[in-house]
Amino acid sequence: QLFAGDHYQANLTFGCDVDVAGPMPALYAALRRRGGGAWGGICVHDDGALASFSPEQFFKLANGHLTAMPMKGTARRHEDPEVDAAEAKALAEDEKQRAENLMIVDLLRNDLARVAETGSVAVPRLFAIEHYPTVHQMVSEVTATLRQGLDAIDVLETIFPCGSVTGAPKIAAMQALRQLEPEPRGAYTGSMGWIEPPKADGSAGDAAFNVLIRTIEIVSGRPQARLGLGSGLVVDSQSDAEWAECLLKGAFVTETARNFDLIETMRYDPTEGIVALDPHLERMKTSASELGFTFDRHAARNELQAATFSQSHPAKVRLLLSPSGALAIAMSPIEDMGDEPLPVEVKTLGVTKDDFRLRHKTTDRDFYDAPRKASGAADVAFVNEDGHLTETSRANIFVQRGDRLITPPLSAGVFPGVLRQQLIEEGKAQEGVLVAGDLGHGFYIGSSLRGLVKARLA
Structure with a gap:
């Protein structure tokens, strides 16, 4: 039918x-970090329940302004930041993915035009890349002004279902899918949202609806829940690639979410305040976005300032963020490490270099802490599966070569330390592969809490 031009x-x-x-709310909480979609939600009703981790907005109506965010185009996330960035760049430049996205943009433009003021439909954003815990997604934006006298119900009745989950032309694609798909989709690819009452001036109340993808549905009487998966097919689609994309979209249910909080450990100085506060908050924001945590940066800054307001001595400040967005702050004296080089023992890293925990600072750190506690040394330096140095359990590693410090690359399985990034930006350090033998003549371990500290092999 595609080759025949029917759609x-x-x-x-x-x-x-x-x-x-267990209950659906518990399931939702457990998978929220892995699903990561901003348009998810939970709905429990008499006939079952839905737990949606959808990243896709169907439409939003705010003060008469309509916005639709069609999503089409997917690429896998990678633990290596450099590879991950390359995957996102490749998706942004992929002509096939762009063409598929544009088809749905055109469909949504036509759909919105049926409820919009004449000439108000616009496309302010095309082919943007959004990042989620397991995938990158290509997203575009279509806007319009709602025609006077219409409301969110009219919009739903006119444009449902979303073109990104049907195909184009919509009616022809739906007729073909009715023949090809073996059973009804249920709630999958439908929509969930809310509608406010009309405003005081009689205009349409605000509303927002998602597209029910990345959604688990429980139906009363069925022994198992249902997860729908799919992909958009065009004439040059490759079956292996489309199948892999489907599995990728469902990857968030195949790995149990670990129970951890995010951490930032900072130094408070009575004259400077919290040292490098903005880079620390930016790093927490990045991790929160990738792992599906709620994070209010403004609230975090305010709470940190309040906690340190009366502090008159240097202190270690520990900021913790729970998945729900709850913040906790702990302060303690900075441990005196003495003037002699710290003894550091070299050990093999207990996880692979692409483990996602290596690029986020979390409370799930036993693979760091247990080797240090088992060692008689002040700290432990790790070697990855390639035999390359990564970092210590609490700091980045630096080796002096001439007038420049060499520090292992992030791709080796290295945490992006704030001090490390600062030294690189200032031209005082650069990335380079290091092995245990490079530590024999002394080295530094560094963090924003303590700065650069001399170290030696234990």
């Missing part, structure tokens, strides 16, 4: 049976 894109889907245990 030029069809979003073919299938359902997967999923074993679940």
